[in-house]
Amino acid sequence: MILTRIALGVGLLFVVSLVIFWATELLPGDLATQLLGQSATPETVAALRAQLGLNDPAPVRYWAWLTGALTGDFGVSLANNRPIADLIGARLGNTVFLALYAAALSVPIALTLGILSALWRNSIFDRMANAGALGAISLPEFFIAYILVLWLAQTGFFPSMVRINPTTTFGDRLYMTFLPALTLTLVVTAHMMRMTRAAIINLMASPYIEMARLKGLSPLRIVLRHALPNALAPIINVVALNLAYLITGVVVVEVVFVYPGLGQLMVDAVSNRDIAVVQAIALIFAAAYIGLNLIADVLSTITNPRLMHRR
């Protein structure tokens, strides 16, 4: 069953790669005329078409693109002819670092807050946490980012721009990327907390929780022994969903803090209409997104006795 799920995930990734590739076919005219503009002579267009391999049929080009991508070769940028793999290189690492940093901060905070506010439902704590979360969800990411800049960077505690190079130490990195990571954390924590709370409250209403209470068990034991094992699947899904959300979140945050990551690169590529780079980065983001959901599905299958122990 787990194997089928993994196979499905790979299949989905394949379909997504098709969608991303097929997107270029939607271009009015074709890529070459698009790049050169209306005033280009037929000769130059033809030359560019040959150079981009546009004369091959679409399936052939798709196959070349996909096999290239799988070996880390995404072709060259249309804007400056540099290999896309080089452009992505270190930036991929930076983005992953930022996302993991934010995840490490937000997951424990969000789960704790979510579980506590579910247990103390309608208490002052719950109301405050909910109001705070609702507020954080409603703010655009760049707003949170600039407010943090205004408060924390203006006072000189943290840098408002991130300048990192290969020689930066791990500690310095943590320090310099604190503000972008905090911005992401605030946004994601709010979502994750609300969803965790809803999942737990939903669960606490089930008859088997009432049964546990009627057996005279302590509240702590009810939560740990009776609620938590059943809450694992929903919580895993909540975490996966929000980590996936982080992937999108980095784009805006990277721009605000001038962080040298994939998001920044993608925004530049979209402005330049550098479709080759956009496709490559979209594929990477989509793969990460699908991978996260796949892991979540597999983990929640493993934790569910109904799926692991058939009749």
Add this chain to the structure above:
Amino acid sequence: MGFAASVTLGLAGLFALAWVLRAGARALLTGHSRSIASDMPLTAAFGLLVIVIYAFVAIAAPLLAPFPERDIVGTQFQAWSADHPLGTDRIGRDMLSRLIYGARNTVGIAFATTALAFVVGSLLGLWAALTGGWLDQILSRFVDALMAIPALIFSLLLLTIFGTSVLSLILVIAAVDATRVFRLARSVAQGIVVMDYIEAARLRGEGAWFLIRREILPNAMAPLVAEFGLRFCFVFLSISSLSFLGLGIKPPTADWGSMVRDNATLITFGDVTPLLPAGCIALLTVAVNFVVDWQLYRASGLREATQ
């Protein structure tokens, strides 16, 4: 900080006004609408009031704004003054006027986009749930594949292809968002389609359009309305983010996202002016969320009461 104080005071004033209006509604209304008003928490009243104010500002923008939207009326980055209450922007346009026109442009575009996404997404979702079989399979698998690409990333991909005009922005975001609406509408409808009254209507020989219009839609309305609010927030934030990234609504059109981007340099000097448009975005999103929360609570409360 005088600015923080005046913001706090302004919000408190809005809350007080919301309280007064709610009290008035309780006193004046009768019957069903009165019971709605008396159940309404203060946050929801506040949310409704804010939404009404935004709608008014958007409609009456030319009357309210002291200067035209796009005209350069002063030197760049003027400080707050009697002539320009919120100063001027990077090339000397009046900030207040642009903020007011922004209500029309940003909110209007977000609303149109959400409405488009909703009509397409919910109709397809209801239809898929009702018909089932291969149609449902094809539509659902297609939507699954599209949803496997993160929304912002997919939007960026499509914007690269279609260019970043306002029309393509609306179409692209609506298309991406329609997939989410489809999912929700389909799952809501699936809960309704298994009901015996749907079977009874089928046995009567009713057609698909009657079933959607008369049997399913009235029962799906409450969750769909709440979802409309949430989707609007999401679309509104997405469009603002894209504009902020320079890929959405572009100057000279006054738009809150691009206004933040345009004037961001001031923030590093400790000036809050560029954050005002972001604050406008945040206030509306909070307001809509308050109203949606109340609606969701009402829907769940009603269910409990009828059990």
Add this chain to the structure above:
Amino acid sequence: MTREVLLRIEGLRIEGRSGDTWSEIVKGVDLTLHKGEVLGLIGESGAGKSTVGLAAMGFARDGCKITGGSIMFDGIDLRRATEAQRRALRGKRIAYVAQSAAASFNPAHRLIEQYAEAPVIHGVMARDKAEKDAVDLYRKMQLPDPEGIGFRYPHQVSGGQLQRAMTAMAMACRPDLIIFDEPTTALDVTTQIEVLAAIRDIVRQFDTAAIYITHDLAVVAQAADRIKVLLRGEEVEEAPTRQMLDAPREEYTKSLWAVRSFARPVQPPATAAPVLSVRGVTAAYGKTVVLEDVSFDIHAGRTVAVVGESGSGKSTTARVITGLLPPTSGEIVFDGAALPPALKARTRNQLRQVQMIYQMADTALNPKQRLRELIGRPAQMYLGLHGRALDARVRDLLHLIELDPDTYIDRLPGELSGGQKQRIGIARALAAEPRVIICDEVTSALDQIVQEGILQLLTRLQDEFGLAYMFITHDIATVRAIADEVVVMQRGRVVDAGHKTEIFTPPHQPYTELLLSSVPEMDPDWLTRLLDSRA
């Protein structure tokens, strides 16, 4: 022989919340229970029996609060006790058996782990001893494979077995008192017997006091020493079981007893050709065959009762007749001509002839449509009525089902009682002016008195319009009351069929015998006699 008092509840008041308003749902109930005694608590839905039962544990569900009275358990005041003191009692000295065992076992743990939990936590016995004890009790509860069954997860065990495992679990600490909250309601009749017998024996064996909550008088009569009747949160009367059955004092109690006395006079066998015939129908969901070679006839002015337990294929037969599930072979013949197998291929007139009434009126009526539209739509669609004519027709139909048109015509289903909703379902079927009506368990979700009203109404309409009914039910009492012909189904096949008097007169087919003998009777000795005769 009166033993010492174990539980004494006086003047109990409990409030429940709906929306933002609190209203009293238990209005001053007194209750006394002696050691080793079984008290039956009966009443219709909304009587507050479960709420009282839980209050005996000092427990109130979310949205309920105990507002008055005292609850004394063996000298301990449960209302004044601290939560920790109450917790020490629950599971150890007072245990609970819920209606739905499938939902009340934690799906994440094996049965035996859940069994051992209370004894270990309350310090009654160590885990290994508790597990040995569990096997012993599983054997006493006559569960199959007592050594192995504890190591299964709840979803791997059938409903009747889970209910017995839950009773064993409640017994784990050898409590003084067990609250049984409708423990057999969700089970089929033949399973109900087994569970009921097991519960009765184990309670007697360990001399445990019990409160047995149910809406079924015949069930409670088998197990209880005394019976208390509740109505809308108040006590109607209380008496020892035999006295209560022989000579109920209050009108309400008498009316509860009288329900099963309603019966339609026996009709002569029909001589005309059948209106609708099911001929050799075999049907499947995917590859699973759910119906095999099912045949029977339905005559005008007569009722065919299709009887069987869950999974017997009675509702599937209805789906085949209406065209929702086209059969793999066989046919449905209406008025001498075969109907197209699939719904979509049938003409409007063919659809009109066969109407359906559902079990759950709540889900069968669109909650957003007013009665005018609910009842009017078939008349509009099939008979082309509009405007005044339609309005008059809807009013006629409301008259027929004994509801005042002026009061009800613009109401929503949510503003009606359960019985009224079911009447609307009947009116909607009548609006099409059909010749056959399929009634799918139409009375089983209703309280007994309301059931009788519906059955009488259906009988009156049948005589007035010469309707043919196919009556799907699992309730033998209903079959006795209204059927002319009976079809007994088991696992997708017809195992017995014939005129009602034939079916109910011995000798019976073996399965019919089992089914008939499993129906509880209003006789405290019935279960003992039955078990003796089966042994």
